[in-house]
Amino acid sequence: MSRVAFGSVIGHLRRTPLRRNLIGGLIGLVVVVLVLESVGPFRQGQFATMAYLGIAVGGLTVLTGLNGQLSLGHGALMAVGAYTAALMLHDVDKPLPLPVVMLLSVLVTVVVGAVVGVAAARLHGPYIAGATLALAVAVPGIASFFGDNLGGEQGLSVSTPEAPGWFADAVYFLTAHDVTGTKYLAYVGWFGLIISFVLLANLSASRVGRTWRAVRDDEVAAELAGINVGRARVMAFVVSAACAGLAGGVMAMVVRIAAPSGFTLALSLSLLTAVVLGGLGSLFGALIGAALLTFLPQTITGLGQSLGLSDLQSAQLAPLVYGLTLVLVILLAPAGLVGTIRNAWRRRQSPDPAPIHPQQEAMQ
Amino acid sequence: MKRWTKQMTRIAGVVTAGALVAACGAGGRPAGDSSSGGAAQVGITKDTVTIGATFPLTGVAAPGYSEIPTGAQAYFDYVNAGGGVNGRKIKYLVRDDGYNPTTTSEVTNELVLKDQVFAMLGALGTPTHTAVVDFLNSEKVPDLFVSSGSIQWGDDPKAKHYTFGWQPDYEIEGKIIGQWVAQNMPDAKVGLFLQDDDLGRDSELGVRQYLDKKIVKVVKYTAGNTDVAPQIAALKASGADLVLGFNVPSYTALSQLVALKLSYKPKWFYSNIGSDAELVGNLLSKFSEGAVHGTDPLDGVLTTVYIPGVDATDNAWVKLWQKVWDKYGKNGHLTNYRVYGMSEAYAFVQALQAAGKNPTREGIVGAVEKMGNAAGPPLAPFRYSADGHLGISGMRVVQLKGGKSSSLTPVLVTDIGAAPIKEDDSAANDSPPASGIPEVKPAG
Numbered sequence: 001m002s003r004v005a006f007g008s009v010i011g012h013l014r015r016t017p018l019r020r021n022l023i024g025g026l027i028g029l030v031v032v033v034l035v036l037e038s039v040g041p042f043r044q045g046q047f048a049t050m051a052y053l054g055i056a057v058g059g060l061t062v063l064t065g066l067n068g069q070l071s072l073g074h075g076a077l078m079a080v081g082a083y084t085a086a087l088m089l090h091d092v093d094k095p096l097p098l099p100v101v102m103l104l105s106v107l108v109t110v111v112v113g114a115v116v117g118v119a120a121a122r123l124h125g126p127y128i129a130g131a132t133l134a135l136a137v138a139v140p141g142i143a144s145f146f147g148d149n150l151g152g153e154q155g156l157s158v159s160t161p162e163a164p165g166w167f168a169d170a171v172y173f174l175t176a177h178d179v180t181g182t183k184y185l186a187y188v189g190w191f192g193l194i195i196s197f198v199l200l201a202n203l204s205a206s207r208v209g210r211t212w213r214a215v216r217d218d219e220v221a222a223e224l225a226g227i228n229v230g231r232a233r234v235m236a237f238v239v240s241a242a243c244a245g246l247a248g249g250v251m252a253m254v255v256r257i258a259a260p261s262g263f264t265l266a267l268s269l270s271l272l273t274a275v276v277l278g279g280l281g282s283l284f285g286a287l288i289g290a291a292l293l294t295f296l297p298q299t300i301t302g303l304g305q306s307l308g309l310s311d312l313q314s315a316q317l318a319p320l321v322y323g324l325t326l327v328l329v330i331l332l333a334p335a336g337l338v339g340t341i342r343n344a345w346r347r348r349q350s351p352d353p354a355p356i357h358p359q360q361e362a363m364q
Numbered sequence: 365m366k367r368w369t370k371q372m373t374r375i376a377g378v379v380t381a382g383a384l385v386a387a388c389g390a391g392g393r394p395a396g397d398s399s400s401g402g403a404a405q406v407g408i409t410k411d412t413v414t415i416g417a418t419f420p421l422t423g424v425a426a427p428g429y430s431e432i433p434t435g436a437q438a439y440f441d442y443v444n445a446g447g448g449v450n451g452r453k454i455k456y457l458v459r460d461d462g463y464n465p466t467t468t469s470e471v472t473n474e475l476v477l478k479d480q481v482f483a484m485l486g487a488l489g490t491p492t493h494t495a496v497v498d499f500l501n502s503e504k505v506p507d508l509f510v511s512s513g514s515i516q517w518g519d520d521p522k523a524k525h526y527t528f529g530w531q532p533d534y535e536i537e538g539k540i541i542g543q544w545v546a547q548n549m550p551d552a553k554v555g556l557f558l559q560d561d562d563l564g565r566d567s568e569l570g571v572r573q574y575l576d577k578k579i580v581k582v583v584k585y586t587a588g589n590t591d592v593a594p595q596i597a598a599l600k601a602s603g604a605d606l607v608l609g610f611n612v613p614s615y616t617a618l619s620q621l622v623a624l625k626l627s628y629k630p631k632w633f634y635s636n637i638g639s640d641a642e643l644v645g646n647l648l649s650k651f652s653e654g655a656v657h658g659t660d661p662l663d664g665v666l667t668t669v670y671i672p673g674v675d676a677t678d679n680a681w682v683k684l685w686q687k688v689w690d691k692y693g694k695n696g697h698l699t700n701y702r703v704y705g706m707s708e709a710y711a712f713v714q715a716l717q718a719a720g721k722n723p724t725r726e727g728i729v730g731a732v733e734k735m736g737n738a739a740g741p742p743l744a745p746f747r748y749s750a751d752g753h754l755g756i757s758g759m760r761v762v763q764l765k766g767g768k769s770s771s772l773t774p775v776l777v778t779d780i781g782a783a784p785i786k787e788d789d790s791a792a793n794d795s796p797p798a799s800g801i802p803e804v805k806p807a808g
Contacts, residue, residue: 040477040478041477042473042474042477042478045470045473045477046470046473049470141586141589144560144586144588145586147560147561152560152561152586153491153559153560153561153586153587153588154490154491154494154561154562155465155491155494155495157494157495157497157498159498160498160499160502181502182473182477251466254469255465255466255469255470255495256469256495256496256498256499257465257469257491257494257495259465259491259494259495260588261463261464261465261491261492261588262464262465262466264464267466298470298471298474301459301460310694311421311433311458311459311460312421312422312430312460315421315422315459315460316421316422319422
């Protein structure tokens, strides 16, 4: 009798999204450790880059895919997080513990995100895009204007934090490898990514996520159902901003500097392209988009050079190939790489195909 | 019962998999993990030396600056065709950073960790290089001849042991310009037009040592904001009749155009970095959509030089660069930016020779610290020593006319801080060896 009850509790737990997402997170953790331990320092650096891009793209895909708000200002929100981290890690002898720095980056960005979110909640479609576009243009200017505190055009250099002893010991115990600065940052980035993705996936499967989707699909119906539309929109923006803040904090340490030229409009737009490439609203798609953003340019440039192109030509090749990839994905797989594969899979599963519009897709 | 067994099977499976994973991890170090950090021969083989550089090849900063690595590449091709250095050919890897520090960080990781370069040569830009200077020093990668005049590349060799500056830093340029103005235009009402970063800041520090009382107005612009009308209007309103511009070439063109529009006609004195006549001329006609032609607006403008430029066609160095470019240059003609790249490449070959038959990273740092008086294209000696890694020690004041410069002073040399300004033509008359390849003995 008791055994049956125990079994059913386990079975119940496994069915809850939290449980499912935690298991997914743990598997992700194992994969991360395996990958980071088996690649060289250069790839570890690239994975660190992919981690911070992944976090930001994940936040943006939730905002756009689940709540239908299009933000062109996430690069600026990353700048807020990056400058917060940089201010705490610039020329200090005893920096605060890294989790505290990351948390403060998130908090400051959340405050900025809340202000922007309140404004954005009153706007629709292209007007939100316009307002957030203004943010993307203005924020780097703020860093230049308050040059005395924020380092102006030259930015604030960030000293790479050392891995704490217990962390190095733990990694050595598990893997028999030492922890270098780059590897530590890659771990920090990927821990951040896993934590934020588990939380995002959980949120999207919860009541909050359903509210967001309801607001996205039909505002009037959502309001009639008793949902506070404004609050749902601001919430979504704040959650998304928190991700951007974390991403910015990790970015400042990986890049070792927070400077206005690192947060141009191009950054915000490239985050959006990653969302489109991976598939709107899909966290796994966000990872794929971040991977393309990270690995494609370097691979293409290297390829161009090995084909005998000049340095300049290979440098120009990378954005060209990225643009072509984007065009091809939009033409051939309009729901994004993950979305299209998922749709195809569902069509095979059910004989009566009901094509799923990317906007209406649930998040996985 | 059956369910319980199933549960246990799963748990056992998970535990086994976990154990396996842990066992794999602890199994051993992957090959090639030991390469980074201090190994003496990184980037050097029996017949090659691999070095890296980051430049803006694309984007807003690309005009002009993207030509520097083509010059350096042409000179390395020339040296390699002559047998290389101690039998080693120089492999020069250039990566584009688009003047974005994030990209600089990524491509420098690639050069150091993946391509395993022996040293970095001439990486360009103050914000961009700030992102990587600590990394290069912690990886013990010689970071030679940074293409920027910020004093941070050489004023603290204890903290940045592997980094060396190249051109005269902005502070000594400010001092030399300030003193020349104080002596030759004592009645001038001076306005400063500054880029709001190390370029403007360090230069103002230097200028104020000599002209503090004469300065009637200081205006600053932020790179990227192309509207300089308020700044130029403020200079005009202040009555400044001499404007010292410490800015990049595009802002030389912008300030000239705005001044034309406002019919503001002061005497202009641009620092070396912003005064390349050819590039400014091109930018002027581009920005004005053809209304302004050629370099005429720059006639009479004062500036400084520290390496003989393409207008000095009789100079032995320029003849050498022309010969090298005619043979190994790819597209375009010889420009001052290509001369700049070739001069850095020449200095690197000197440093590599001085580091001996089997160069090490530590060895080349020691060799550069001793190459102060090595005969090279710069008009003034280097300041390199164990206590300072700042680059070329001085320059000449010149006046532009028809795209050519005529000297107004001998070479003036000094150092940062209160160091006096002296005349020193000792390095100005160096000429290249007949082969065009330096012949430096290993430093003892």
